[in-house]
Every structure is written in structure tokens, then in C-alpha cells.
Amino acid sequence: MIVSRWITRPLKTRMRAGMEWFEDRTGATELLHKGLYEAVPKKGGWAYALGSATLALILLQLFSGIFLLLDYVPSVSDAFNSLDYLRSSDGFGAWVRGLHLWGSYMLIFMIGLHMLRTFLSASYKRPRELNWVSGAVLFFLVLGLAITGAMLPWDQAAYWTTVVVTNIPHYLPFIGNGIRTLWRGGDFVGPITLTRTFAIHIWVLPFLLFSFIGAHLYLLRRHGEFGAWVNYDTDPGEDEEKQIGERIRRAEPPYPTKRIERRYAAPTETVPFFPNQLFKDVALSTGLIAFIFVMGLISGAPLDGQADPATLTYVPTPEWFFLPLDQFLVVAPTNPLIAIGVFGVLGIGAALLLFLPFIDRSSERRPLRRPEVIIPALFMVFTVVFFAVLGINRLYNL
Amino acid sequence: VKQLTRREALIRGTGLGMGLVGLMLSVPAVGFLLSPLFTKQRLSWVTVGPIDNVPVNQPTALFADVPVGTGYPTPPVKRVVYVVKRPTGEIKALSNICTHMQCDVHWDATLGNFLCPCHGGLYDIDGNNVGGPPPQPLAQWKHRFSTDAQGRTVLEIENQLDESI
Numbered sequence: 001m002i003v004s005r006w007i008t009r010p011l012k013t014r015m016r017a018g019m020e021w022f023e024d025r026t027g028a029t030e031l032l033h034k035g036l037y038e039a040v041p042k043k044g045g046w047a048y049a050l051g052s053a054t055l056a057l058i059l060l061q062l063f064s065g066i067f068l069l070l071d072y073v074p075s076v077s078d079a080f081n082s083l084d085y086l087r088s089s090d091g092f093g094a095w096v097r098g099l100h101l102w103g104s105y106m107l108i109f110m111i112g113l114h115m116l117r118t119f120l121s122a123s124y125k126r127p128r129e130l131n132w133v134s135g136a137v138l139f140f141l142v143l144g145l146a147i148t149g150a151m152l153p154w155d156q157a158a159y160w161t162t163v164v165v166t167n168i169p170h171y172l173p174f175i176g177n178g179i180r181t182l183w184r185g186g187d188f189v190g191p192i193t194l195t196r197t198f199a200i201h202i203w204v205l206p207f208l209l210f211s212f213i214g215a216h217l218y219l220l221r222r223h224g225e226f227g228a229w230v231n232y233d234t235d236p237g238e239d240e241e242k243q244i245g246e247r248i249r250r251a252e253p254p255y256p257t258k259r260i261e262r263r264y265a266a267p268t269e270t271v272p273f274f275p276n277q278l279f280k281d282v283a284l285s286t287g288l289i290a291f292i293f294v295m296g297l298i299s300g301a302p303l304d305g306q307a308d309p310a311t312l313t314y315v316p317t318p319e320w321f322f323l324p325l326d327q328f329l330v331v332a333p334t335n336p337l338i339a340i341g342v343f344g345v346l347g348i349g350a351a352l353l354l355f356l357p358f359i360d361r362s363s364e365r366r367p368l369r370r371p372e373v374i375i376p377a378l379f380m381v382f383t384v385v386f387f388a389v390l391g392i393n394r395l396y397n398l
Numbered sequence: 399v400k401q402l403t404r405r406e407a408l409i410r411g412t413g414l415g416m417g418l419v420g421l422m423l424s425v426p427a428v429g430f431l432l433s434p435l436f437t438k439q440r441l442s443w444v445t446v447g448p449i450d451n452v453p454v455n456q457p458t459a460l461f462a463d464v465p466v467g468t469g470y471p472t473p474p475v476k477r478v479v480y481v482v483k484r485p486t487g488e489i490k491a492l493s494n495i496c497t498h499m500q501c502d503v504h505w506d507a508t509l510g511n512f513l514c515p516c517h518g519g520l521y522d523i524d525g526n527n528v529g530g531p532p533p534q535p536l537a538q539w540k541h542r543f544s545t546d547a548q549g550r551t552v553l554e555i556e557n558q559l560d561e562s563i
Contacts, residue, residue, distance in 0.1 A: 076472055077472060077473065160501060160516075163499070163500050163501065164499040164500065164501065164516065167499050167500045168499070177562075178435060181434050181435055182431070182432065182434050182435065184434070184468075185434045185468050185469050186434055186437075186439050186466070186467070186468030186469070187439065187468075187558070187559075187562070188466060188467075188468070190466040190467075190468045190469050190472070191466065191468070191469035191470055191472045192434065192468055192469035192470075195469075308476065309475050309476065309477060309502070310461055310475075310476040310477050310478045310502070311502050312459060312478065312494070312502065312504040313504070314502070314515070315515040315516075316501055316515065316516050326517075329498070329499060329517055329531065330517045330518065330530075330531060332531065338531070338533065394518070
């Protein structure tokens, strides 16, 4: 009875009735609206697109990574052969592998830019400390994914990366040898090394990564996008307190931000996330993915000869993003100070990065008025670049 | 003694149940995770070959297919044994595994040193670390000598190093 009445109605009416039914049962449109129409600061939207570009590239890695599993075999005897097959006989597979490699390069690059802009605009300050902490954890997880991913092809480059990287933990006092044995599955790199690294790369790190992305996005929506100091200027001609009060009163969700200085509770001007910010997000991501799309095809991903533990001529070189760390291994004082050099210095660096919001607690947001944090940070960035240059010089004799 | 309310009993029961599940799952899982710590490497001897022709004071790379001895069975892996004969008659079977980060070192005749390509580690002819970051001398393979039917001295190694690096 009811079905026959529904069928006799015009198609448009039926469609609308169907949509209403679905909305009534799921609330999907309401959720979508809530997601799309939040206010974001008006000025500096291109800089805020860096975060969404990072997310887009992570999703690209998930996508291309799943497809690589159509071919890849995590076994010391077959890993190389499965990828060599792609190179020689499956152009599309080789392209997907190119996407995954170039995607990882761009991802690391974009995370760096995203962190840099968050640092310069002091967006990590109260109450957004945990946005920064979760972001720093994401940065470390991506580095972990990059280094474990570099081990999987089991060609020469991958094999020697595996040997060196799995050897680093053994310089830790007391537990170091145990960690190396657990990762390698024995004293030497062997079949278990690859299956364990594969499990870490495919399940453990991505699971953690997406959990932290969830937390990162939830916190972003909870406090709202901070933007930068340009969004909180007041008109010098008029009463400042009155202007701030006015914009807090007019603020749209998620503003006004709670537990923050009144001045920074609500941006002077906001725009809806959709379409204003989303357009910039999509434009940047599209450009990046187009670049990866092209580089994945024309440059692709290299594959050395098969892993050869008995080589006398192969010179292992680290991936570019681990060059500073590799150079650090050269200059770190020899045993037993390697432990202190490598784990002490790097540990302190990582702790400073992770806990930045609890170190820099002033209310100042302008980069030029925060020399006490900007100068040490620039010094650290300079050191990392300097080590990278030293490493390039050592390995390539430029 | 305070009487347990129904609500409290339910909360405790839920916690107990979840704790039990966690315990049950973590015993096999953690044991599996840690198994390389208490699984012994399968040791075996392999023949490297006759070494009578190795010149004195000239480290010579010989190759052997060495079983990995860990994890599921896999084909043996080609490894390098640097045979070093000294005028004193001493014969060493050095591994070419750098003691810094375990890259493959090679004998550089012009330098008169073993050189590691990764971070520039240097070792002298006896395997002593003499430059760069390596913290200790090159390890020797566990080795022994035998005599074959033609009366030549044959080097055999076990798939483990003499000292841990």
C-alpha cells in the first residue's frame, strides 16, 4: 500500500522523500553541515592549507600503500623480486610505487612547513598545547613510517638502511641489545627483521597515526583555528577593549575560544570553512598531488640491485631526510659516548619539540617579539641544515 | 564489613572481566613479541675454502654462504671473510662488519686500512679501529682450520662472530 503510493509519485518527490528518510535515520547532512560551515580566520588562509595538505598526502600514502600490497611480498627472498617485477613488467604498479615514494617526500616536506607556520604564528599556545603535542607525535610517526618504508624493498639501499637503523638502538645502555635483537629477530638482520618491520610499517604505525590524526582534528575543531596575529589586530583609532568585546559577542562557533587571552578569543573577521577555506585547501592539495602524479610517473621509485650482505663496493647512502641524523652518527663521540651523543642530544631535541607549548608560555604571538624562542629555534634549524650539508659533502664529495 | 551494592558489584565485575581479557591476550602476544630474546640462533659450520694461496700481509676477501639461523628457514646468505696472514704465522678470519653501524668494510690497499664507506671508519691490518667513529676492533668469525685431501689448509667458520658488536 505504502510502497505503491511512493512509486506513483514523481521521481523528484520520491528522491526528496528518500533523502529525508536517510537524513532522519542518520543525521548525515546535519553532520556534514556542522563539519563544513565552521568559522575560520579570514586572513592567511593559504598558510592554514598546509595542515590539510599534510592530511591529503597522508591519505594518498594510505591509498597508494594499499595498492602496493597487491604485489609486494614481505619476504627476504621475494620482496625484491616482487618490486623488480613491477619495474620490468607492470608500468602502472611502478607508477603507484612512484606515487608512494614521492608522496612520502612531499609529506615530510609539508609537515615541516606546517610545523614552521604553527611555530611562527605561536598557534600552539594556551589552550592549544595538545594540538601541538599531538602534531609533534604525528611528525615522529611519519618519520618512523618513512624509515620503515625505506627498508621494505630489500634492495641494496633498503638492506643497508635496515642494517644501520636496526643497529642504532643497541647503543642504548642496558636495553639496547635487547631492542636490536627483538627488531632483527636475532643478532643479524634476517627474515624476521623484514616481517617485523613490515608489520610496524603496515599496521602498528598507521594505526597510531590515524588515532593521533583523529585527536589532532578533534582538538582543532574544539578550539578553532588560531590563524595568526594578523587576525587579532584592533583598529588603533578606537577603544581596543570595546572592539575585542564586540568581536567576542559576534563570534560564531567554534569561537570564542575558551581559556585564552581575551584579545585572542575570536578573530576580527572569519569566513565559513566551506567554500572559502576548503577551496584553498583543495587547490594546494591538488597542486601537490599533481606534482606527485607526474614525478611518480617520470622519476618513479628507484630499485637498486638485490640485497647483498657481501658487497665490497656498495656505498650506502641514507634517504635525504635522514642525512642530518646520519652525519650525527659520524661526529658523535665513540663508544660509550655514542649513547649519550645520539640518544642524549636527539632526545633533548625531541623533548624540546614535543613540549614546546609548556616551555614558551608567554602571551606574545608576533614572531619578531618572541626572540627568546625564535632565535634558539632558528639556531636548531640551522644546525640540522648544517649537518645535512656536511653529510652531502661527505657522501657526494661536492 | 560494608555490603557490596549491586551497582558496585557490576562495575567491579566489568573491570575484572576486561582485565582478564587483557591478561589472557597479552601472555601469548607479548611472549611472541619477545621470542627472539630467548630463541637460540641455529648454529652451523660452513667451509670457506683453502687459504694456502692467501699472501702474507695482504687481507683477502673470501666468500661463504652462511646460514642466517634465525626465523623461518631461508637460503644461506653470502658473507665476506677477510683472511689476514701475518708474518708471525697468525691467521685471522675477520668479519667485514663495521663495529660502528655494521656496514660492510673493505680493504683499501692504497690506504693500507680497512675502510667503512658509511661513516669513514678505519681499521688497521689486524682489524684494530684506528680512525673514525668505530668503537671497537673488527670481530672475527668463529673459525677453525682443517686439512683437505690435497693437504691444503681449509678455513671453516660458524655463523656467529667471536665477540658481540
